[in-house]
Amino acid sequence: MNISAASKASGLPVKTVRYYADIGLVQAPSRSEAGYRTYDNASVRKLVFIRRSREFGFTIEECRELLGLYQDQDRTSAEVKRIASKRLEEIEEKQRELQSLHDELAHLVTSCRGDHRPDCPIIDYLG
Amino acid sequence: MNISAASKASGLPVKTVRYYADIGLVQAPSRSEAGYRTYDNASVRKLVFIRRSREFGFTIEECRELLGLYQDQDRTSAEVKRIASKRLEEIEEKQRELQSLHDELAHLVTSCRGDHRPDCPIIDYLG
DNA sequence: TCTTGACCTTCCAGTTACTGGAGAGATTAG
DNA sequence: CTAATCTCTCCAGTAACTGGAAGGTCAAGA
Numbered sequence A, B: 001m002n003i004s005a006a007s008k009a010s011g012l013p014v015k016t017v018r019y020y021a022d023i024g025l026v027q028a029p030s031r032s033e034a035g036y037r038t039y040d041n042a043s044v045r046k047l048v049f050i051r052r053s054r055e056f057g058f059t060i061e062e063c064r065e066l067l068g069l070y071q072d073q074d075r076t077s078a079e080v081k082r083i084a085s086k087r088l089e090e091i092e093e094k095q096r097e098l099q100s101l102h103d104e105l106a107h108l109v110t111s112c113r114g115d116h117r118p119d120c121p122i123i124d125y126l127g
Numbered sequence C: 001t002c003t004t005g006a007c008c009t010t011c012c013a014g015t016t017a018c019t020g021g022a023g024a025g026a027t028t029a030g
Numbered sequence D: 001c002t003a004a005t006c007t008c009t010c011c012a013g014t015a016a017c018t019g020g021a022a023g024g025t026c027a028a029g030a
Helices: A003-010 A014-022 A041-055 A060-070 A077-111 A121-126 B003-010 B014-022 B041-055 B060-070 B077-111 B121-126
Strands: none
Touching (some): A003 A014, A003 A041, A014 A041, A060 A077, A077 A121, A077 B077, A077 B121, A121 B041, A121 B060, A121 B077, B014 B041, B041 B060, B077 B121
16 A cells, blocks of 8 residues: 555545654554555554544644554553543533633624724723 | 833733734834833733733734724724634634534543453544 | 842744645556 | 656744743842
């Protein structure tokens, strides 16, 4: 499999596939005689694993940890759960932030007439 | 006012106050004989305006626009409302994303026993 | 007067996780 | 044989700062 096939199979852009090997997140792939990267199904599975982890918002370093656990037959589910719970708390924290931001901004937007005149509660609030 | 006083008064780090002038978001402040930046109340008000706008998640470019409107006596509230509504929609979009992420991850975390064994629905889901 | 410590300056580099593009070699279809 | 498509490496840019080094300035106290 050349890189574009691995890209399609994994759902990651070609550039990103290269990048993940550059930073050592995945093993550097073997090369063809011409120097082309070649991928097998196992590599693609790891790339998919990373893509899904990234979609959950895990950082690259967390993906590194998770991938390590994925490949470790002696892992404990406690370790995985710890990392996932941490991410879950971050998500919840972000949700709380966004909620209060939303409420405040929604209130301002509602109370702004949005006409040709300069009076504006949004500007007043910010200034 | 020297930069650290302006920093305290505006609630922005010293580095950020300098940065905002470097990128032309605010006017370059006047300098003392020794080359120290000097700030007045009007500058501080603008910095506060930017800080609040940033807290709402407006980008620097949006802050530039908003600050322009803030200082424009001939602005229309419609223009301000347009920018704020756009941001509000982004927040709502992000909230929806986070909500589905949250639900999925919370479900996985709940169903993971988190013990010493390797079996883990989180890892299974990612892989 | 000297010194110490807190400020201030500029400039450069690093952060996160990619993404875009240039220039050049390889491969494949027609 | 040629044109299109891949692939390679390397460099730079993104957003919005943040950290740190090297060095100048200022005010207070001994």
